Amino acid sequence: MYVGRLLVVGPDLAAYRVSSRSFPNRQAVVREAGGTVTVEPTPDAPPSDNPYISYNCLRTVDTPAGEAVAIGNGSHVDPVAEKLGLGYPPRDALVTALHALDFEKDDYDTPRIAGVLGPDAASIGTVRRDALLVREVAEPTLVATYEEDSPTAFEFGADDAAAAARTAYDLEFEHAVCAAAVTREADEFDVAAVTPG
Numbered sequence: 001m002y003v004g005r006l007l008v009v010g011p012d013l014a015a016y017r018v019s020s021r022s023f024p025n026r027q028a029v030v031r032e033a034g035g036t037v038t039v040e041p042t043p044d045a046p047p048s049d050n051p052y053i054s055y056n057c058l059r060t061v062d063t064p065a066g067e068a069v070a071i072g073n074g075s076h077v078d079p080v081a082e083k084l085g086l087g088y089p090p091r092d093a094l095v096t097a098l099h100a101l102d103f104e105k106d107d108y109d110t111p112r113i114a115g116v117l118g119p120d121a122a123s124i125g126t127v128r129r130d131a132l133l134v135r136e137v138a139e140p141t142l143v144a145t146y147e148e149d150s151p152t153a154f155e156f157g158a159d160d161a162a163a164a165a166r167t168a169y170d171l172e173f174e175h176a177v178c179a180a181a182v183t184r185e186a187d188e189f190d191v192a193a194v195t196p197g
């Protein structure tokens with residue numbers, strides 16, 4: 001099955017995978033001393049003016065209540081992180097940014113998906129043409145751009161971020177391209193990315 005981009009958020013981990021039929025030549029790069037992961041075209045990728053294929057998919061951010069993480073499939077990850085930095089609770093940061101940017105204006109009305117690991121709670125959300133869904137999560141929960149497009153409990157576990165990124169990459173959905181993940185270690189976050197090949 002092809003689900004496009006997918007995201008798993010549990011209370012203590014989050015993993016994001018790019019699956020893509022149309023733009024497979026992409027990589028996930030850890031930047032800024034491990035605080036940001038960017039999805040970008042590989043150097044050999046054909047030029048494209050699609051505005052949705054290069055973005056920060058993961059950011060750690062200092063909030064008034066402690067460190068938090070924003071993760072997702074597009075440019076909305078930056079405003080989610082900024083709202084968290086201003087002290088918005090995870091649910092409110094997701095609702096605000098997803099509603100402001102809305103689904104993508106491409107041929108598929110591709111939904112935006114996003115998650116937050118906050119100091120005290122974790123949430124997951126999506127904005128589609130027909131809905132805006134944001135939920136606090138108590139167990140690993142999956143949402144994807146296509147097919148699996150509502151948050152659903154999903155069995156997922158890993159000992160650290162590198163293993164979580166690899167596990168996300170290896171999930172049995174079609175057209176895996178790259179993945180990023182974060183795990184909570186005491187009060188700190190461990191961040192990793194994988195782009196095989």
Ligand SMILES: NC(=O)c1ncn([C@@H]2O[C@H](COP(=O)(O)O)[C@@H](O)[C@H]2O)c1NC=O
Nearest residue numbers: 004005018020021022023052053073106110
């Ligand atoms: N975030 C991404 O990495 C991403 N990759 C592709 N898209 C959008 O989804 C459309 C379909 O892409 P695909 O056929 O690879 O699933 C693309 O035209 C583009 O508008 C994306 N936008 C949202 O998922």
